[in-house]
Amino acid sequence: MNVIRDRLMRAVIQSGICTSCGACVALDPTGLARMEDTLFGPRPVFPAGGAELPQLAWDACPGKGIHYANLYLEHYGRLPENWLLGCFNRVRTGYSADPDIRRNGASGGVITHTLIYLLERKLVDAVLVVRQGIPTPEKARVTIARNRAEVLAAAQSVYIPVSTLDILPQLLPGERYAMVCLPDQAAALRTLQLAGHAAARQICFLLGPYTGTALYPSAIRCYLRSKGVGDNDPITALKWRAGEWPGYMEIQTSSGKLFRSKKFYYNFLIPFFITQASLQSMDFTNEFCDLSVGDAWSPRFEAAGGGHSVITTRTDEMEGIIRDMEHAGLLVTTVEDPVETLAMHGHMLDFKKRGSYIRNRIRKIFGRRAPDYGLAPRPLPVSRVLVELLISGLFLVCGLRPSRWVVAQIPESIIGPLFNRLRLAWKSMSKPTKRKGLGKLAMIVTPPAIKY
Ligand SMILES: Cc1cc2nc3c(=O)[nH]c(=O)nc-3n(C[C@H](O)[C@H](O)[C@H](O)COP(=O)(O)OP(=O)(O)OC[C@H]3O[C@@H](n4cnc5c(N)ncnc54)[C@H](O)[C@@H]3O)c2cc1C
C-alpha cells in the first residue's frame, strides 16, 4: 500500500487542488515519478506499484495547504508584522541599471539582474529559472542556468503553470543554487529545507515574483482562435511580456503570422482560464522568498515608462546583496514606505488574502477539498463575502466550455479593450468594499483543520 501517494492522489490531485509544484515528484524514492502536462498544467504521475512516498511529501504539499503561521515561525522566527506583505526587511521601488536587462525583464529586470549578480560574484554555482519555449514554443520548463546568457534567456514572466521543485533531484551535490519560484512552491521548498532535505538545502537564495493570476495552457489557443488562427497553425515563438513595460504578449505561428496584444488587453483571458492554484493561494507577495518582486503599478511609474518593480527583501543577507548592487550601480532604487507600496496592489492583495480564504471556504461548504493555510482574515465584512460570491459565480460561468467557445469567437480587438474598460469600471465600483478594512487586515491563526 502507498499510503501517502494514495492520499495525495485522492485528496489533492484528483480533487483538482494540486498546484503543480513538483515537490512530491522530487521525493519519490524510485526517481521514476514525473510531472506530466495536462489541460490543467503539470500533474504528478507515479510509477505503478512504486515505492512509498515519505510523510514529507504530504507535509510539504502546498495543494492540500501548508500551515503558514507555523512556517513563518519556523522560517523567520516570528509572525508577520504586516499580514498583507508577510515578514519583510525593506521595500523599494526600482529597476536594473542595465538597459538591456531592464528592457528584457517582465517589470524592471530586478530578478534577472540579481541572479546574474549572484552567479558572477560566485555566491552560487547555478540558478534555477523558468524558461518559456522548452520543450516546445508554447510550453515552459524549469531549467538550470550557469551563465549570464542563460539567465537572460529566461527573463520575463511565464503565466501558465510550470512545476519547479521536481528539478531538485538533478542538483549536483556540493553545489549552491539560487532559485526563482511561485509562492506555493516557495512554501513547499521552505518546508523541505526545514525537514533537512539535502537538495532543498542547496538552494541558498530564493527569489520570486509577486503572483496574482496564472492561466491554464488552453488560453493560448483560445486567444489564437479569437484571431482566426486554426489549431493546425503551430506556434513557433511566444513571449508573455515582450517590448516596453508593461509589455505585450507576442505570438508567432508557423504560417508566418505575428500577433501582439497589450498586457491589459489579453487579461480578458483571466476569467475564462484562471487556474485553481491562483484562486486558492493566500500569498500574493511571495512571502517565503528572500527577494520578492512585482510590477510597480502606479500612475507615476506608468507615465514614466521603462519598467519599474516593487522590490521586497525579507532577510538580512538578501538586503545586504541588494545594497551591494545599489552601491555598485547595478540597481536604481528608492526606499519606500512599505504600507504605501501596498496600495499599488490593493485589489490583488484583497483577492488573495480575503478572496482565496472565502473561495476555499465555499469549496468546503460544497463538500469539495480546499487547502487550509491555518489563517483566517479579520475583518471580513458580509459585503466582502457577497462580492466574492459574485466574482466566484462569474469565474464559474466563464470557465464553462460554452463560455470559452463564445469568447474565442469574439475578435480580440473588441474583447480586449472592452474587457479592459469593464475591469477598470469593476475596480472602481468594488473598491469601497474590497478595500474596506484591508489596511487593518489581521489574521487569526487557526489550528490545522484538515483531516483526510
Ligand atoms: C504567474 C505570475 C503572475 C504574476 N502576477 C503579478 C501580479 O498580479 N502583480 C504584479 O505586480 N506582479 C505579478 N507578477 C510578477 C511580474 O510579472 C514580474 O515577474 C515581476 O515584477 C518581476 O519582474 P522582473 O523584471 O524583476 O523579472 P525578470 O527579470 O523578468 O525575471 C523573472 C524571473 O522569473 C522567472 N519566472 C517567470 N515565470 C515564472 C513562473 N511561472 N514560475 C517560476 N519562475 C518564473 C523567470 O525564469 C525569471 O528568472 C506575476 C508573475 C507571474 C509569473
Ligand code: SF4
Ligand atoms: S501540489 Fe505539489 S506536492 Fe502537492 S500533489 Fe501537486 S505537485 Fe505534488
